[in-house]
Amino acid sequence: MTPASTTNPTSADVLSCRGVGVHRGDNAVVSDLTMTVRTGEWVALVGPNGAGKTSLLHAVAGLLPATGELRVDGHHPMALGRRALARVVALMPQRPVVPPGMSARHLIALGRTPYLGRFATESAADRDAVDHEIARLGLAGFADRPADQLSGGELQRCILARALCQQPRLLLLDEPTSALDIGHQQTVLDLVDELRAERGLTVLAAMHDLTLAAQYADRMVLLDQGRVVHDGPPADVLSAARLGATYGARVEVLDRPAGPAVVPIRATQPPHPRAAHRPDQLGGTR
Numbered sequence: 001m002t003p004a005s006t007t008n009p010t011s012a013d014v015l016s017c018r019g020v021g022v023h024r025g026d027n028a029v030v031s032d033l034t035m036t037v038r039t040g041e042w043v044a045l046v047g048p049n050g051a052g053k054t055s056l057l058h059a060v061a062g063l064l065p066a067t068g069e070l071r072v073d074g075h076h077p078m079a080l081g082r083r084a085l086a087r088v089v090a091l092m093p094q095r096p097v098v099p100p101g102m103s104a105r106h107l108i109a110l111g112r113t114p115y116l117g118r119f120a121t122e123s124a125a126d127r128d129a130v131d132h133e134i135a136r137l138g139l140a141g142f143a144d145r146p147a148d149q150l151s152g153g154e155l156q157r158c159i160l161a162r163a164l165c166q167q168p169r170l171l172l173l174d175e176p177t178s179a180l181d182i183g184h185q186q187t188v189l190d191l192v193d194e195l196r197a198e199r200g201l202t203v204l205a206a207m208h209d210l211t212l213a214a215q216y217a218d219r220m221v222l223l224d225q226g227r228v229v230h231d232g233p234p235a236d237v238l239s240a241a242r243l244g245a246t247y248g249a250r251v252e253v254l255d256r257p258a259g260p261a262v263v264p265i266r267a268t269q270p271p272h273p274r275a276a277h278r279p280d281q282l283g284g285t286r
C-alpha cells in the first residue's frame with residue numbers, strides 16, 4: 001500500500017521516483033518503484049538482503065542508471081554534472097573505498113571537492129568545514145591516522161563526516177550504523193537528526209535495525225525483491241505479520257512511546273536455560 005500523499009510529486013519533494021527501475025547486469029533489481037521524499041523528511045528504506053536498497057540509493061546518487069522518472073531536486077541525477085549533483089546529494093556508502101595510506105582528514109576533505117576553486121586548492125572556509133565535521137563526529141584523535149588503519153566504526157564516522165562536508169540537501173545513508181557500537185549509533189543518528197532541524201537536511205537511509213529506524217524515520221519504505229511492499233509511518237509498516245511475510249522472520253512488535261520495537265523470537269526455547277546453570281540465580285528471572 002502506498003499513501004497518495006507520498007506518491008504525488010510536489011515542489012517540496014527533494015526526491016521523486018515514478019516507475020523507477022534499476023538493472024544490475026541482466027537482472028531488474030528495482031522495478032516500477034514510486035515514492036517521494038519531501039524536504040526535511042527522514043525516510044528509512046528497509047527490506048531483506050538483496051531487496052534493492054543499495055541499488056536504489058546508487059541510482060539516486062547518479063552512480064547507476066535508472067529507467068522511469070527519477071528526479072533529485074527537480075533534475076535527473078545523471079543530467080546534473082558531477083559537481084552540481086555532489087552539492088545536492090551525498091552518499092555514505094555501505095562499503096567505502098579508501099585509498100591506501102590516505103589520512104582520515106584527507107579522506108574527509110574529499111567531501112569539499114565540489115566546492116573547490118579552479119586550482120583545486122582548499123580555502124580557509126573548506127578547512128573550517130572539515131575541522132567542524134571532524135570535531136562534531138569526535139574524530140580529532142584519528143584525523144592524522146591512515147584511514148585504512150581505522151576500526152570499522154571509526155571509518156564509518158569518517159565517511160559520514162565526508163558526506164556532511166558536501167553540505168548536501170539530500171543525505172543518502174547506506175547502513176550508517178552497521179559498524180557502530182550502541183552509543184555511537186545513537187550519537188550519529190542524533191547528529192543527523194539535529195542537522196535535519198538545523199539545515200532542513202533530507203535523509204534517505206537504508207537500515208536493517210528496524211527498531212532504531214522507527215525511532216528516527218518519519219516514514220518507512222519497505223522493499224522486497226525490488227518493489228515497494230509498504231510505505232507509511234513506522235507504526236503502520238512494522239507488523240509482525242508483514243515482517244514475517246517479507247523477511248521470513250519470527251518477531252514480536254512492541255508498542256512503545258519512542259516508536260515500535262521489533263524483538264526477534266527464537267523458534268524453540270533453549271534446551272538448558274542459562275539461568276539454571278547459575279547457582280546464584282537458580283530458576284530466577286531479571
Ligand SMILES: Nc1ncnc2c1ncn2[C@@H]1O[C@H](COP(=O)(O)OP(=O)(O)OP(=O)(O)O)[C@@H](O)[C@H]1O
Binds near residue numbers: 024025051055056206
Ligand atoms: N555489482 C552487481 N552485479 C550484479 N548484481 C548485483 C551487483 N550488486 C548487487 N547485485 C544484486 O542486486 C540485488 C540487489 O542488491 P542490493 O545491494 O541493492 O540489495 P540491498 O537491499 O541493499 O541488500 P543488503 O541488505 O544485503 O545490503 C541483489 O540480488 C544483488 O545480488
